[in-house]
Amino acid sequence: MSNLTAKSTPVSIVDRSTNKEVNRPIPVPSPTLRLESITLSFGGVKAVADFELTVDTGEIRAIIGPNGAGKSSLLNVISGFYRPQRGHVWIDGRKFAQVPTQQLARLGVARTFQNLALFKGLSVLENVVIGWAAVRHANFVEQIVGLGRARREREDALARAGEIIDFLDLNAVPDRLAGALPYGLQKRVELARALVARPKILLLDEPMAGMTVTEKQEMTRFVRAARDEFGTTVILIEHDIGIVMGLSDRVAVLDHGRKIADGSPAEVQANQAVIDAYLGVAHDDAPEEVYA
């Protein structure tokens, strides 16, 4: 995977006035995504209360918290599956009460799912091509009438899919049925499908769940490479705290639908409220009972 790191180091931009390649500092980050006082409840049960989050361009932003803290609900708000009772989602300066899911891809947002949402009966390559095709939205008549153009688009789609398959080291399996692959590889195929359209924002819902240690390390490398290579902003939900702390730029911690901490991995790890939420608070009157 040495090619990944080699390609990703310098940030070079072509200066239009001189047509020369110049090295510039990365532009000052601005929020690509913002959650503005999001409140979401299901039949009186508050899943998320008054949640604020800013995500800067090119940042890897983790949201962590114990089971049932409301993490997945937040991702579903960002991708428009849920409409929050209060609050707004800002994507690239546009404000939404509910994000239109059908336009998500065109807004530059892609996501993966905790329990995978792959086309199991299609090949790996076809899965990835779909990720690109869904963004293009060329219409039916164009496909039938514009045969030449349709062929060019098809070649374009295949080329892009090939690049991503290369990038994520899926070269050995493009023609295999996605559903027949080992779980870790399926997760990677889903990442490939999300990345093929070069999204500005990538939402990852527990990308490492159920993986072996080696697979987790690979996935970590791929997520970081995606950010470095394509400048993708990543929002990550993950249970493995070790991975989160190593991978993320900033971490928000959720407990019972409320944000209890937000900051760099080091800050969050030192935060007493976070430690309490994860390890539990000692109660004097409740003697610890151990069941064999």
Added chain:
Amino acid sequence: MPDFDPLFFAEVLVGGLLAGVMYSLVAIGFVLIYKTSRVLNFAQGSMVLLAALTFVSLLERGVPFWASLLLALAAMVLLGLAIERTVLRPLVNKPPITLFMATLGLSYVIEGVAQLVWGTQVHGLDLGIDDKPFEVGGILISKFDLVAAGIAAAMVALLTGFFRYTRIGLAFRAAADDQFAAFAVGLRLTRIWATAWVAAGVVALVAGLLWGARLGVQFSLSFVVLKALPVLVLGGFDSIIGAIVGGLIIGAGEKLSEVYIGPFFGGGIESWFAYVIALVFLLVRPAGLFGQQLVESA
């Protein structure tokens, strides 16, 4: 039982295969809908009836052939769009049995409307295809059946190419594979369903014209679905190639069994033998010959 005559056998076989293609024509309509929306569209037969009835009634009212064809085509396109909007979309995410019942109801509505508009009398339909049998190597072949087979083959080639080689075809297969995933990656499912229903309507028109020319255009035309069901069980509900191969097997099986096994039962087994074949297949290969089943890796 007379001695085995290879020439006679061949004639029965060819006749059966060509009859089977006619079943395939109806089965393809089912496959199109099932492949994209996992709905077994029981109304396919009614759509065949409506298409044929619309065409023949316009023809009888003095509308020229091609204009009638175009108008019937337009009617089927509109019907497809209307079904997606009024039946499929509100019932999205409902269990398959609900959708099946909806299409069952739909079949009666379409039949009712067709007869309300065009009346209930039997119409003859002449497509101008000569139905005189001709001889090839000592075997008599119906020219009409041959034309029908040619049309079916062209349709299958077109649809298979569409599903395999176009991006919209890929989107269709993706929507069939996993609706949630398709929704999640931003495929426009409603548009895909509408297109599938429109395509099924067009296929129904083709089947309606050919079947109508054969049997006459009348109420019982909608019963051709019953001929298509064993074909689907055999070929797989989501395979267009399967619909053709299934049709061929059922057609040939029916005719051969009628001629060679029928006499032992006093004849008349043709009408139900297809279901016997289908039942045996259900036991051996529940997904059909070409139906999709996930292959587990070793």
